[in-house]
Amino acid sequence: MLKIPEETPPARRTILVTGATGAVGRHLVHQLAAAGHRVRALSRRPAQANLPREIEVVQGDLSDVASLVHAFEGVSAVHLITFTGDNGESLSNGDELIRLAERSGVRNATVLGGWDETSVEQALRGSSIGWTRLEPVEFMGNALEWAASIKEEGVVRMLATWPSAVVHEADIAAVAAVALTQEGHEGKRYPLSGPQALTPAERTAFIAMAVGRHLTFETLSEDQERERLRSYGYPEDYVEFGIQLARTPPVQAAIVVPTVEQITGRPGRTFASWALENAHAFRA
Structure with a gap:
């Protein structure tokens, strides 16, 4: 044969x-x-x-x-x-x-x-x-900038108070993995959000639950916000950009979109889950 x-x-x-x-x-x-x-x-x-x-x-x-x-x-x-x-x-x-x-x-x-x-x-x-x-729209991980003030004083301070549909970085990666390995995604623009639009105060409350500690949120004035941003070493043009962003958020910031679930087949991760995963970063 x-x-x-x-x-x-x-x-x-x-x-x-x-x-x-x-x-x-x-x-x-x-x-x-x-x-x-x-x-x-x-x-x-x-x-x-x-x-x-x-x-x-x-x-x-x-x-x-x-x-x-x-x-x-x-x-x-x-x-x-x-x-x-x-x-x-x-x-x-x-x-x-x-x-x-x-x-x-x-x-x-x-x-x-x-x-x-x-x-x-x-x-x-x-x-x-x-x-x-x-x-x-915004990384959930941006909240790590609050770690020092949470550990040292149990407080989050910032000028912005508007809600943001923050997205878990692992969900951004999951959408990327699908687009890189499966056909049909070429030429597409994928807006990505988490499943909830949350204010900084609401995110602070989720972190408090994750670390088992009372935390407070304080709204800063513009001058105080400038000093906060400068403390991270940001240049002046970025500082002023931050002030404008805090005062006039992008229209899409609070819009929850279903893209993560549509592309990956499962719901996006919540900020509560992110806070639990990263609770060690906020503990003194």
């Missing part, structure tokens, strides 16, 4: 995660690996990445495309952030970055979008890569 040779399965391609040690990227690396995908994590400081041994961690800086050639080798999909370094400035080298991605064989991408589009989105729009823009 003639034996028909078995077909050699195609080589498994790699998914590159930039910002792999960040709030969203770290979740995405873990989720993709748990689903059986080959994951490569990009870090400017691989020795400090603190990722599982099975994850390939490579060094590179998004602002220096020459440093990324190895990172993109054999990559079929990539999750992109659009800012650089510790100062969070928008990338200005999107054309070079996306040309490298195309030459390397990248077929699809997700982009963690910010307030405005950057050179990365502009370059993707003219490329052969199918891409999806993720547009979270």
Whole structure:
């Protein structure tokens, strides 16, 4: 009997995660690996990445495309952030970055979008890569900025009092994982929210329940808010941006959208669950 040779399965391609040690990227690396995908994590400081041994961690800086050639080798999909370094400035080298991605064989991408589009989105729009823009309203993890005042004084102080439909970083990652590994998401923009719109005072109450301690919320004046923002080391232009944001929130801030459940098939995580997961950060 003639034996028909078995077909050699195609080589498994790699998914590159930039910002792999960040709030969203770290979740995405873990989720993709748990689903059986080959994951490569990009870090400017691989020795400090603190990722599982099975994850390939490579060094590179998004602002220096020459440093990324190895990172993109054999990559079929990539999750992109659009800012650089510790100062969070928008990338200005999107054309070079996306040309490298195309030459390397990248077929699809997700982009963690910010307030405005950057050179990365502009370059993707003219490329052969199918891409999806993720547009979270506000990270639940932003509440970690309150940790010092909660631990030291049992209080949260800020100017803003408006509700925000904060989204869990793991849910942003889950949507990215689907868009990177399944068809039909190219060309889409996905607004992402959590299941509830909560004021800072309401989020403070959930943290209080998680840590088992009474906490209070105090509304600051504009001058007091400036001093609070300066205490984090923010530059003056960001401080003034923060004041304007506190006074005039974006229209979409309090809008709950069903995108997470529609894309992932399960409800978004609540802030109460986030507070329990991160209660250690708020305990003295």
